[in-house]
Amino acid sequence: MLTVNWQTLSDKQQTQLLSRPAINSSADITAIVTDIIANIRSRGDEALFEYTKKFDQVDSNDIRVTAAQIDAAEQRLGSEIKQAIEVAYQQIRRFHQAQVQDVIRVETMPGVVCEMHTQAIEAVGLYIPGGSAPLPSTVLMVGAPAQLAGCNRLVLCSPPPLADEILYAAKMCGVDEIYTVGGAQAVAAMAYGTQSIAKVNKIFGPGNAFVTEAKRQVSMDFAGAAIDMPAGPSEVLVIADDSADSQFIASDLLSQAEHGHDSQSVLVTTCPVVAENTAQAVLDQLELLSRKDIAAQALGHSMIIIAKDLEQAIEISNTYAPEHLIVQTRDARSLVGQLKNAGSIFLGEWTPESVGDYASGTNHVLPTYGYTKTYSSLGMADFVKRYTVQELSQDGLRNLAPTVTRLADAEGLTAHKRAVTIRMDQLAKCDQAGKK
Numbered sequence: 338m339l340t341v342n343w344q345t346l347s348d349k350q351q352t353q354l355l356s357r358p359a360i361n362s363s364a365d366i367t368a369i370v371t372d373i374i375a376n377i378r379s380r381g382d383e384a385l386f387e388y389t390k391k392f393d394q395v396d397s398n399d400i401r402v403t404a405a406q407i408d409a410a411e412q413r414l415g416s417e418i419k420q421a422i423e424v425a426y427q428q429i430r431r432f433h434q435a436q437v438q439d440v441i442r443v444e445t446m447p448g449v450v451c452e453m454h455t456q457a458i459e460a461v462g463l464y465i466p467g468g469s470a471p472l473p474s475t476v477l478m479v480g481a482p483a484q485l486a487g488c489n490r491l492v493l494c495s496p497p498p499l500a501d502e503i504l505y506a507a508k509m510c511g512v513d514e515i516y517t518v519g520g521a522q523a524v525a526a527m528a529y530g531t532q533s534i535a536k537v538n539k540i541f542g543p544g545n546a547f548v549t550e551a552k553r554q555v556s557m558d559f560a561g562a563a564i565d566m567p568a569g570p571s572e573v574l575v576i577a578d579d580s581a582d583s584q585f586i587a588s589d590l591l592s593q594a595e596h597g598h599d600s601q602s603v604l605v606t607t608c609p610v611v612a613e614n615t616a617q618a619v620l621d622q623l624e625l626l627s628r629k630d631i632a633a634q635a636l637g638h639s640m641i642i643i644a645k646d647l648e649q650a651i652e653i654s655n656t657y658a659p660e661h662l663i664v665q666t667r668d669a670r671s672l673v674g675q676l677k678n679a680g681s682i683f684l685g686e687w688t689p690e691s692v693g694d695y696a697s698g699t700n701h702v703l704p705t706y707g708y709t710k711t712y713s714s715l716g717m718a719d720f721v722k723r724y725t726v727q728e729l730s731q732d733g734l735r736n737l738a739p740t741v742t743r744l745a746d747a748e749g750l751t752a753h754k755r756a757v758t759i760r761m762d763q764l765a766k767c768d769q770a771g772k773k
C-alpha cells in the first residue's frame with residue numbers, strides 16, 4: 338500500500354491521487370456493453386442464453402427459478418444462517434420503515450390546500466452481484482425497501498449459480514420472480530424486456546464495471562429504465578488520529594479490499610505512527626484472508642495519506658467522496674457536520690464498516706466513483722414516485738385568482754386566464770343570486 342505525505346504533493350499529484358476512473362472510461366467495457374444491449378434488444382432470449390453460456394458457463398434455457406427450487410433452498414439451509422438473515426431483514430425493515438414519508442399537507446393560503454403523496458414504482462428490477470461472491474445481504478438491501486414501498490413486481494436477476502441464501506433472502510422479501518442471469522445482459526433484459534423477462538420501470542443494485550456501465554447506458558435511453566445510482570466497486574476511506582487502533586483500521590481497509598480487485602481502501606491519518614503501524618497490520622492480516630489474492634490486488638491501488646491535521650484530513654475525504662467513511666478519532670461524532678460527501682459514515686472504534694454491510698439497518702447500496710457528491714445512500718425515496726394534489730375552495734379561488742390571472746396575462750396565455758375568470762364569473766353570479 339502506497340504511503341504519501343499530503344504536504345509534499347503538488348496540486349496535480351493530489352488531484353490524481355484522489356481521482357478514480359469514470360464509469361465509462363474504459364472504451365473496451367463501453368463497447369462490449371453497447372453490443373450486449375443491442376443484441377438483447379434485437380434477439381431477446383436467444384442472446385440472453387448465449388451470453389449466459391459465454392460469461393457464466395451455464396448452457397440452459399431454464400432461467401426462471403421455480404417455487405419448488407426456492408422451497409428446496411430453504412430446506413437445505415441451517416437454522417443459524419436463516420436466523421441471521423431474519424435478524425438482518427428485521428433490522429433493515431426497521432430503519433427503512435422510519436423513512437416512509439407520510440402525506441404532506443399545507444394550506445398555502447386560506448382555502449388553497451396542497452399535498453405531496455407518494456406511490457410505489459410498479460415494477461422494479463433487483464440486480465444481485467454474483468460474479469465473485471454470492472451476496473444475500475444485497476438481496477435484503479434492495480428487496481426489503483421494495484417490499485415495504487409496495488412495489489407490485491419485484492424481479493431479481495443474479496448470475497448462476499444462485500446460492501440458497503440468496504433464494505431464502507429473496508423469499509423473505511416477497512420476491513418470487515427470480516432469474517439466473519447476470520452481467521450487462523441481465524440489466525438489458527430487465528430494461529427492455531425479452532420473451533422470458535418482462536420489462537421493469539427501474540433497476541436497483543450494485544455490480545461490477547460491466548453491470549454499472551449497462552445501468553448507465555439503459556438509464557440514458559428513455560425507452561430503457563431508470564436506475565438507482567452508480568454503485569460500482571466498493572470503497573472505504575478511514576480518517577484516523579493518534580488515538581486510533583491500527584489493527585482495527587487494517588481490518589476495515591481489508592474488509593472492502595476483499596470485495597474485488599478493483600476495490601479501493603484509503604487511510605487518511607494525522608499520525609505517522611498510525612500510518613506505519615497500519616501498513617504493517619494490513620500485511621499481517623492479509624495473510625489470514627480467504628480471498629487474499631483479490632485483496633492484494635485491491636491494495637495495489639489503495640493508499641495511506643498523512644495529513645497535517647484533522648481539518649486537512651476532512652478536506653481530503655470531502656474531495657475523495659467515499660462510498661464508506663470510517664471515523665476513528667477522539668469524539669468522532671463531533672466531526673459529522675463537516676463530512677460533506679460520503680455514502681455511509683461509521684463513527685468510533687466500535688463501529689466496523691461490516692455492520693452496515695449486513696445488519697445495523699442502514700442500506701449498503703451506496704454510490705461509488707465519487708458520486709456521493711450528488712447521489713444518496715439507497716432508501717425508501719428511491720422506490721416511490723412523488724406526486725402532488727391540490728384542492729381549492731370557492732374562497733381559495735377568490736384569494737388566488739388575481740395572482741394567477743396577472744401571471745397568465747404576463748405570459749400571454751389567455752386560456753389559462755379564462756379557466757380562472759370563467760369560474761370567478763360563475764361565483765359572482767351565485768353571489769348575486771344569494772343576495773337577491
Ligand SMILES: NC(=O)c1ccc[n+]([C@@H]2O[C@H](COP(=O)([O-])OP(=O)(O)OC[C@H]3O[C@@H](n4cnc5c(N)ncnc54)[C@H](O)[C@@H]3O)[C@@H](O)[C@H]2O)c1
Nearest residue numbers: 392466467468469496519520543544545570571596702703
Ligand atoms: N457500491 C455498492 O453498493 C456495492 C455493494 C455490493 C457489492 N459491490 C460491488 O459489486 C461488484 C460485484 O462484482 P462481481 O463481478 O462479483 O459480480 P457481478 O454480478 O456484478 O458481475 C458478474 C457478471 O459480470 C459479467 N462479466 C464478467 N466478465 C465479463 C466480460 N469480460 N465481458 C462481459 N461481461 C462480463 C458476467 O456476465 C457475470 O455474470 C464488486 O465490485 C463489489 O465491490 C458494490
Ligand SMILES: N[C@H](CO)Cc1c[nH]c[nH+]1
Nearest residue numbers: 472474475571572694701
Ligand atoms: N461493502 C459492500 C458495499 O460496497 C456490501 C457488502 C455485501 N456483503 C458484504 N459487503
Ligand SMILES: [Zn+2]
Nearest residue numbers: 592593596694
Ligand atoms: Zn462489504
